[in-house]
Amino acid sequence: MAAASKTTPNPSSHVHMTKKCPECFTYLPLDSKLCHSCGKAVGPVNRLGLAEKPPNVKGYALAAIAILAFVIFMWWGFFTE
Numbered sequence: 306m307a308a309a310s311k312t313t314p315n316p317s318s319h320v321h322m323t324k325k326c327p328e329c330f331t332y333l334p335l336d337s338k339l340c341h342s343c344g345k346a347v348g349p350v351n352r353l354g355l356a357e358k359p360p361n362v363k364g365y366a367l368a369a370i371a372i373l374a375f376v377i378f379m380w381w382g383f384f385t386e
């Protein structure tokens with residue numbers, strides 16, 4: 306019984322051998338989750354070979370903006386009657 310298909314990795318998805326820390330630009334292994342130089346969490350590599358910042362930072366900033374917008378909206382609602 307012969308195997309119908311071989312599992313060949315997609316060449317376009319593995320163009321980078323290393324990624325760079327977005328904070329200190331140290332070269333890191335592709336699978337690293339933490340920068341060994343500055344200790345910041347790093348995400349997956351992007352098209353530029355730079356590690357993306359982890360999504361929780363973006364989510365935290367978005368939550369802060371949402372709370373701030375809500376507070377401003379409430380203030381505007383109460384003080385402009």
Ligand SMILES: [Zn+2]
Pocket residue numbers: 326327328329330331340341342343344345
């Ligand atoms: Zn770093």
